[in-house]
Amino acid sequence: MSTSTAHSVVEPSRLTRTVAGTLVIVYALVTMVPLAWIFLTGFKTPPDSISYPPKVVFEPSLEGYVNLFTTRTRQTPEYMESLPPPQTWYEELVRSRQMVIAGPSKFGERFLNSVIIGFGSTFLSVFLGTLAAYAFSRFRVPLADDLLFFILSTRMMPPIAVAIPIFLMYRTLGLSDTHLGMIILYTAVNVSLSVWLLKGFVDEIPREYEEAALIDGYTRLQAFVKVVLPQMSTGIAATAIFCLIFAWNEYAFALLLTSGTAQTAPPFIPTIIGEGGLDWPAIGAGVTLFLLPVLVFTILLRKHLLRGITFGAVRK
Amino acid sequence: MSQTQISQRAADRLARSTPPGIARKVRGLSDKAIAWLFIAPTIVLLLAINVFPLIWTVYLSFTDYRANRLNRAVEWVGLRNYERVLTDADIWHNMLVTAHFLFWTMFFQVLIGFALAWLINKNFRGHGVWTTIILLPMMLSPAVVGNFWTFLYQPQIGLFNYVISFFTGADPSSFQMIGSVNLAPWAIVIVDTWMWTPYTMLICLAGLRSIPDYIYEAAEVDRAGPFRTFWSITLPMVMPFLMLAVLFRSIENFKMFDLVVELTSGGPGSVTELASINLKREAFEKWRTGLSSAFAIILFVTVFGAANIYVKALNTVKSR
Numbered sequence: 001m002s003t004s005t006a007h008s009v010v011e012p013s014r015l016t017r018t019v020a021g022t023l024v025i026v027y028a029l030v031t032m033v034p035l036a037w038i039f040l041t042g043f044k045t046p047p048d049s050i051s052y053p054p055k056v057v058f059e060p061s062l063e064g065y066v067n068l069f070t071t072r073t074r075q076t077p078e079y080m081e082s083l084p085p086p087q088t089w090y091e092e093l094v095r096s097r098q099m100v101i102a103g104p105s106k107f108g109e110r111f112l113n114s115v116i117i118g119f120g121s122t123f124l125s126v127f128l129g130t131l132a133a134y135a136f137s138r139f140r141v142p143l144a145d146d147l148l149f150f151i152l153s154t155r156m157m158p159p160i161a162v163a164i165p166i167f168l169m170y171r172t173l174g175l176s177d178t179h180l181g182m183i184i185l186y187t188a189v190n191v192s193l194s195v196w197l198l199k200g201f202v203d204e205i206p207r208e209y210e211e212a213a214l215i216d217g218y219t220r221l222q223a224f225v226k227v228v229l230p231q232m233s234t235g236i237a238a239t240a241i242f243c244l245i246f247a248w249n250e251y252a253f254a255l256l257l258t259s260g261t262a263q264t265a266p267p268f269i270p271t272i273i274g275e276g277g278l279d280w281p282a283i284g285a286g287v288t289l290f291l292l293p294v295l296v297f298t299i300l301l302r303k304h305l306l307r308g309i310t311f312g313a314v315r316k
Numbered sequence: 317m318s319q320t321q322i323s324q325r326a327a328d329r330l331a332r333s334t335p336p337g338i339a340r341k342v343r344g345l346s347d348k349a350i351a352w353l354f355i356a357p358t359i360v361l362l363l364a365i366n367v368f369p370l371i372w373t374v375y376l377s378f379t380d381y382r383a384n385r386l387n388r389a390v391e392w393v394g395l396r397n398y399e400r401v402l403t404d405a406d407i408w409h410n411m412l413v414t415a416h417f418l419f420w421t422m423f424f425q426v427l428i429g430f431a432l433a434w435l436i437n438k439n440f441r442g443h444g445v446w447t448t449i450i451l452l453p454m455m456l457s458p459a460v461v462g463n464f465w466t467f468l469y470q471p472q473i474g475l476f477n478y479v480i481s482f483f484t485g486a487d488p489s490s491f492q493m494i495g496s497v498n499l500a501p502w503a504i505v506i507v508d509t510w511m512w513t514p515y516t517m518l519i520c521l522a523g524l525r526s527i528p529d530y531i532y533e534a535a536e537v538d539r540a541g542p543f544r545t546f547w548s549i550t551l552p553m554v555m556p557f558l559m560l561a562v563l564f565r566s567i568e569n570f571k572m573f574d575l576v577v578e579l580t581s582g583g584p585g586s587v588t589e590l591a592s593i594n595l596k597r598e599a600f601e602k603w604r605t606g607l608s609s610a611f612a613i614i615l616f617v618t619v620f621g622a623a624n625i626y627v628k629a630l631n632t633v634k635s636r
Contacts, residue, residue, distance in 0.1 A: 012438040021440030027432060028449045031510065035452070037475050038464045050473045052488075128358045135354035139347050151358070154366040156619050158571040160595045161612030164605060165369030165376070168383060188365035191358050219344030251459035251574035252592075256600055270463040270578055280467055287464050291456055298455040302448045306522050309454075309515060313560060314522050 035291075042284030049280040063097075064281025066090045068107050068272065068289075072099040107286060110268040114290075116179055117264060118247040121186035126240045128187070129194025130232065134224060136195070137202035138210075148199075151192045152311065159252035167257060177258045185253055190243040193311060197242065200312035201235025202228065238304035241297050248294060265290050370616075377609035384603040397610035407611065410591045416501055417508070417576075417590060418569050422562055424509045429516025430558065434550075436517070437524040447521075451514045458511065462578030465507045469493040469579075494580050500588050504576050508569065516561045523557030524550070556634045563626055570619055591615055 012020070041049050043060040072094055083100070086092040094101050132151075136144055166185060167176070175181030205228060213223040251266040258264065269286045272279055301308070307315050345353070377397055381390045401407055432450065436443050453461070468476040472489040481488040493503040527550065535545045573592040576582070582589035582597075595615065599608035 017438050017440040020435040020438035021443070021446075024432060024435050024440070024443070024446050024450070028446045031450060031453060033475070034465065034468055034510065037468065041467070050470075052473050052478075054473065054475050054478050128361065131354035132358040135351040139351035141351055141355065147355070147359070151362060153620065154362055156567060156571075156623060157366070157370070157616050158573070158592050158595065158612065158619075160573060160592050160599065161373065161616055162366070162369060164383075164599050164609060164612060165372040166365070167600075168372070168605075169369060184361075185365060188361050191361060195358060220347060220350050221344055224350075245455060249457035249459075251457065251578075252596075256596070266457050266459045266574075269460055278467075283464065283467070287460055290460060294455050294457070295452060298452055299448060302451070305451060306518055310519065310560065310564065314519060314557065 038284050038287050040284075041280055042288045044281050044284070046279065046281055049284070061093075061281075062090070063093055064279075064283075064285040066093055067279055067282040068285040069105055070094070071102045071105050072097075073102045074099050105272075106268065107265075107272070110263055110265045111289070113179070113262055114248055114264040114266075117182045117186060117262065118244050120179070120183040121190060121247045122240050122243040124183065124187040125190035125194045125243050126198075126236060128191050129198045129239065130229075130236060132191075132195045133198030133202050134228060136199050138207070148196070151195050155189070155192050160256070163253055163256045166253075170257060177260060177262050179262045182254070182258060182262050182264070185257070186247045186250065189250075189253075190246055193246070193308075194239050194243055196311040197239045197308060198232070198235055200307065200315065201232055201239075205231045234304075238301060238308065241301050242308040245294055245297060373609045373612055376606055377613050379606045381605045382603050383599075383605040393606065397607045398614070400607060401611045401614055406586070407591075407594065409586060410589055410594045413501070413586070413588060414570065414572075414590045417504060417572065417588075418566060420502075420505045421508045421512070421569055422566060424505065425513045425516045425565065426558060426562065428509070428513045429561070430520045430554070432513070432517040433520035433524055436521055447518075451518060453511045454514045456511070458575035459578045461511055462507065462575040465579055466494060469503060471495065495584055497584055497587050500580055500584060504579055504588050507579060508572075508575060511575070512565060515565060516558070519557050519561040520554055523554035526557075527553045556630060559626075559630045559633060563623065563630065566626075567619055567623060570615075570622075 040056075040058075042064045043062070044055070044058055045061045045063050048055050048058045048061075049064075070090070075098065077098070080095065080098060080100075083095075086095055091101060135141060136148060141147065170176040170181050173181075175184070209227050209231065210223045213227045214220070218226065248264075249266065250264070254264045255267040258267070265286070269283060269290060272282050272286060298305070378392060378394060379390050380393050380397075382388065436447055465476075468474050469492075471477060471492045474488075474493075476493060477488040477491065480486065480491075491499060493499050493506075531549055531553075532545065535549055540548065571592055572590050573596065576588055576590055577593055577596075580588040582593045586594075591611075592615075595608055595611050598604050598611060
């Protein structure tokens with residue numbers, strides 16, 4: 001392919017590239033504004049966050065983050081006078097608002113629940129998915145296409161429709177509002193993605209590797225563990241991140257099936273309220289902390305995104 | 317004794333002459349056993365968490381069961397729940413709201429997504445980085461996105477209203493994106509488009525990149541103009557990809573719950589009450605478990621049926 005011919009249809013001209021680049025960059029910047037705004041709001045004081053016109057330049061404050069992690073009570077000036085001087089910077093910050101820290105908020109717990117349920121279900125769904133994907137890829141399984149389609153079709157149910165019988169089932173089994181219950185549920189939802197994605201990755205590993213190993217005297221299982229698994233590692237990592245992001249982001253099941261002990265962050269964040277309405281800086285702080293891991297993972301995953309979002313149907 | 321020795325020797329000879337393909341089945345577990353051992357856990361899990369509940373839902377849909385009244389006798393009501401769902405004006409209203417949401421989100425996402433992909437495919441310098449940035453919104457939690465967009469949509473202090481008033485001169489407190497009956501259906505379309513346009517973009521980009529250069533070169537040799545090339549080569553070749561993107565997004569948006577519930581919770585009134593939102597109300601607020609099971613089955617059959625018809629159409633386009 002020649003790059004010097006300026007009029008070639010295949011190679012866009014420099015002007016075309018500049019115009020295309022400018023338009024895409026403008027779109028990218030505009031699309032980032034909402035995210036940047038919520039990030040900035042996390043560092044505002046409550047009055048700054050609801051000022052008009054919206055403040056772009058402001059004095060940064062950690063009040064949102066302090067409010068996110070604490071519960072506070074308003075006190076009389078006399079009571080504030082009687083207190084010993086504040087020990088820490090965050091106590092000082094809270095007292096400047098005529099309040100004292102009453103204790104930690106539930107955000108830490110909810111965040112931890114998201115981590116436990118996310119990693120637990122990811123581990124299980126990738127484990128099950130790896131085994132099933134290998135079997136579907138390498139062996140002649142009767143009705144393989146039907147089974148694969150069945151696995152995929154479990155994703156077509158609206159979550160609320162699934163939640164009705166699961167709610168009743170979990171109530172009977174005592175799994176409502178437990179980490180185990182949520183891990184099992186998210187595993188069941190994610191395993192379809194996991195099987196489909198991993199099957200695509202296994203399909204790409206040449207069979208000759210295993211066959212050579214089998215001739216060398218390995219058993220099927222040994223060949224799978226020692227030859228195929230290492231080759232699958234990239235695929236497994238990418239699939240794991242997809243499963244983790246799904247479990248991390250999930251809302252409907254968490255809303256309907258958890259209320260306290262096992263509640264994850266997504267249904268909790270919108271309920272953060274301050275005095276006289278929603279505490280936007282605290283919500284901004286919570287949203288920032290919650291979205292940050294996903295942003296990092298997305299950047300790590302960028303080469304495999306296409307596969308992941310199409311269940312492996314489209315590959316580069 | 318001697319006979320067994322002979323037969324052993326025979327077995328040895330047989331084993332030596334057996335091709336490795338068959339011999340490996342003798343060592344360790346057979347392939348068939350491994351296949352089932354590997355697939356069974358997944359199938360069992362799905363049977364327990366998806367199929368069994370689905371069958372239970374079907375059963376419940378024929379009863380008047382209410383999940384909040386445990387001691388009440390459950391009565392078999394036949395098809396009455398289905399009849400009630402299908403003749404319920406509110407549910408038909410939900411379906412209209414869902415159709416509006418589905419149509420316009422797909423319309424904008426296909427249009428903008430394709431345009432972006434087309435521009436990115438011009439391979440300007442740094443396109444990789446900008447593509448990754450554009451992709452970020454779709455990986456976020458829809459509920460959390462819905463939640464923080466309510467902040468951007470605040471009547472006076474919200475950034476969205478401020479930006480609109482900055483460019484149009486309208487008073488930022490004169491319109492409410494979420495509070496107004498006319499604007500709320502568009503408010504949810506805007507957020508969904510913001511979040512999911514990258515999805516169509518990414519799949520279209522894969523489609524554009526799958527077109528081999530020689531086809532364009534041949535078109536140039538044949539003196540096809542840029543419009544002709546676009547209509548006769550680019551568009552038809554990207555079409556299967558575009559249709560796949562629309563399929564996946566339509567299924568997701570038909571089920572849409574989290575984003576819209578956090579953004580408008582179906583309001584004002586019920587102008588943004590999508591089918592899933594009403595389903596949640598029927599099932600978990602009014603506790604009409606039987607009726608909502610029938611509703612759920614109808615929704616599932618609709619998605620499943622529509623998806624199957626669509627996949628047939630997709631295959632026709634692909635095979636052309």
